[in-house]
Amino acid sequence: MIYFDNAATTKPYSEALDTFMKVNGVYFANPSSIHSFGGRVEKLIAQSRKQIASIMDINEKEVIFTSGGTESNNLGIKGAALQYRNRGKHIITTKIEHPSVSNTMKQLESLGYTVTYLDVNESGVVDPEDVGKAIRPDTILVSIMHVNNEVGSVQPIREIGSLLKKHSRILFHVDGVQAFGKIPVSLQDHHIDLYSISAHKIHGLKGTGMLYVRDGVILSAILSGGEQEGNVRSGTENTGGIVSFAKAMRLYQEESRDSLNKMKDIQRYLRKQLGTMPGVTVHTPQEGSAPHILNFSIEGFKSEVVIHALDQHEVYVSTTSACSSKKSKPSQTLLSMGVGEKLADRAIRVSLSYHNTMEEAERFISLLKQETAQLEKTMRRSR
Template sequence: MIYFDNSATTKPFPEVLDSFLKVSSEYFGNPSSLHNFGGLAEKLLNQARSQAAKLLSVQPNEIYFTSGGTEGNNLAIKGTAFANQKSGRHLITTTIEHPSVRESMKQLESFGFDVTEVPVDSSGRVDVKTIENAIREDTILVSVMHVNNEVGTIQPIKEIGQLLRKYPRIRFHVDHVQGIGKVPLDLNDCSIDLCSISAHKFHGVKGTGLLFVRDGVKINPLLNGGGQEKNLRSGTENVAGAVSLAKALRMIMEIQDKESRHLNLVSRKLREGLSKIEGVVVNTPEIYAAPHIMNFSIPHLKSEVFVHALEEKNIYVSTTSACSSKLKTLSGTLASMGMTEDRAGSAIRLSLSYTNTVGEADAVLSAIQETIEELRKVMK
């Protein structure tokens, strides 16, 4: 099997699974309990928080464990909007965000908030000047993803953060789900107030994630109850999930430092190979692009048909993001980049992990060429 769908989810590291199992079986006490057994669980939770904070170069009290990117994005966006609505009800985002951001914004519109979606250029990148022009007196939040989950475009997060320093009332949220472990992001240098990550994108366990909330930033909880996570996310803490997330984060950061050159090599191999295949158009830009995502189109061939044809060859890829792939709708990202309906409807995403090899890239390229020829014969 060749697995090139790592932006949808990754295979958990064995060490991560071991840590999850060990904590689940040996330290299963409730960290809110008064007895010592619960205290052991609480100690592990605090250690995981400190480890994650150190890896992200932030403070432990700025880390809130969540169930993943979707919850993190919802909590950051809605929590900020509700907590700051007396100061304003205007929010800014882009046209290429993840569904968890777009749908959160849409729901807030039903509550009377005003949302501005700024456009992107043909490479899928937003212009900082466009964001500046969208800012109003009542703007309270700007939410922009770091790495686009469909085409891999890297947004100018540092430049946006520098811009927003002139507007201290505006909070800056970044969806870092696709960038973490692949494209470095300095939360402090970029003046980010809120940042979401999800562990299953970097070989952690599904259902685990965290939200960074800069000290002093006010947001309202979405879940009420026992007051866990400093009253921001009630519910018995997933200690095993937090520990395994910290483990996965440490491991992916170490691998990123050592293997980023290898990942770029495989990515270049795919781009060069795809550009030589007749009828293939590469959608991922050549600059400002993450090394692990390669998006391309085969006009006149339906992407769903192509994905299943590759699956028969034991190769796993995807169309749009995993959250949208079964809806069979055209890619909103590619449409926002100005691509035709035919091109957007025939898009395929290859997404890598550090374990993928040049040999696998060669095999996938050969399979793509072969599959195109097979499908075109059927269509004649």
């Protein structure tokens, strides 16, 4: 099997799975219980929070555990919008955000908020100057993803953060789900107030994530209940998920140091080989892109046809975001980059992990050439 769909989800580390099973089998008490057993479980969560804070170079109380990237994005955006609505109801974002951000914006618009959706250039990158021009007296939040989940373009987060530093009343939320462990980020130096991470993108388990909330930022809770996570995110904590998340984050950071250059080499190889194939257009920018995503189209072949052909060889790639891949619409990200609708409808996304090998990349290219040649023959016979 060749698994090239790691932007959708990653295979959990065996150590993370073992930790999850041990914690749920042995430390199953409710961490909010006042007996000593509950106290031991609560201590496990506190230790995990401390480990994650240390890895990210932030304060422990700035770590809010959630159920994943979607909830982190919703909590950051809605929590800020509701808390600071008396300052204003204007929000700035881009046209290429993940559905957990774009659909949240639509919901806020239905509640009376105004949202400015910024264009991106042909590389899928927003211009910081456009962010500055969009700021109004009633702007309370800017939400921009760090790495685009479809084409891998890296947004100028540092520059935008520096710009917003001059506007102390505006919060800066960054969706870091595709960036963490691949693109360096300093939450303090980049002046980020809210940053979303998901465990299952870094070989943790689905159902766990976190939202960095800068000390001093107040969020309105979007879940009411038992006041867990500092009354920001109520609900009995997913102790097994949280502890395995901390372990996965540590292992992922170690792998990043050891394997990032290997991942870059594989991506370069794939880009070079795709460039030799007739009718192939690579949409991922040459410069300023994440090392794990490569998006391309093959003229004359719908993406689903190619994906199903590769599927027969147990080679797994995808079209757009996994959250949008079952929709028939072309990629909004590619359309925003100026890619024509027909070509956008043919887009394929390859996404790597630190576990992929050059041998897998070579096998993928060989099978892609083989299957597209066969599809071309079939199409000629049917004409």
